[in-house]
Amino acid sequence: MAHHLVDSDETALTALRAAGLRVTAPRRAVLVWLAKHPHSTVDAISAGVREVLGTVSTQAVYDVLRICTATGLLRQIEPAGHPARFECRVGDNHHHVVCRRCQRTEDVDCAVAAQPCLEPPDDRRFVVDEAEVVFWGLCQDCVPAGQLADVYPPQGEIRQ
Amino acid sequence: MAHHLVDSDETALTALRAAGLRVTAPRRAVLVWLAKHPHSTVDAISAGVREVLGTVSTQAVYDVLRICTATGLLRQIEPAGHPARFECRVGDNHHHVVCRRCQRTEDVDCAVAAQPCLEPPDDRRFVVDEAEVVFWGLCQDCVPAGQLADVYPPQGEIRQ
């Protein structure tokens, strides 16, 4: 239950301690940044953290993200064909919508009843531990017709 | 509705024509190979096609896969952190289970009621056109306890 939701530098510190991890500047900065900018890519996180700390190696950011994901402080989502994104884990089982055009990513509560998508496949040959759901589409900024051309080329014209 | 399901060299030819694409040896070979080996990676497809045709450039395989995916003859799936896989598209809305260990990938019919996961998110800010669902877990070959150690390290021991 206590999923140590991070929302400040202090809670980041607490969350790290609770997870049995050392408290370091890069770790705190990454957690705080992600609390304020969910669904960030590694690039964005690195840039954001550097604004605060000055210099932080890319490797350090990857290390922080890996260890925090492994201990459950963060959740990693990897939309097909796009670089990984991270968010503070809330313990609930929400999904994501990703805009095909601008890659804006937002949370979606699990629709319908509670966790219909976690229903494990019928056959028992697989032991499922996670259901990853990504809704693809267009965000409101990208919907206007003029912007659709290169994403959804008129089907009849694909002829090479 | 005819989604021109490919299952032989002849149907591959028909499907290509129907899609308005030229019929070439690499294209036919790729489609036939995928009909018999769904969820193949580019590497596997290249190897398989070369068994049949002798030499085929990697570039050609990528080209074929791209154009066929664009025209709807093939479907591309990209399990997070793994190279892309392709399958003949059947038009239905099935999902996939992927083994965390050996990456075995198999089809899963959309569980529960028909397409619960296609239910678009409540808010109208996104226009959803596809729901991508990947179930992560372990296949029967990888379930035995001895093989779990490096994938699911005992939580308490992650302490660096």
Add this chain to the structure above:
DNA sequence: GCCGTGTCTTGACTCATTCCAGAATATGCG
């Protein structure tokens, strides 16, 4: 306050995939 071990820095490196360009080839329309 010290020291051992965990973490960060630096820089080279892997891997999948894309791009490029010119030459060779093959498809399918007329």
Add this chain to the structure above:
DNA sequence: CGCATATTCTGGAATGAGTCAAGACACGGC
């Protein structure tokens, strides 16, 4: 059948995301 054009080939090189390795550094238990 013949031609215009799409496709493929060779192969080289670039990209982007992420990893590895060795040494420097710092957190926190003592």
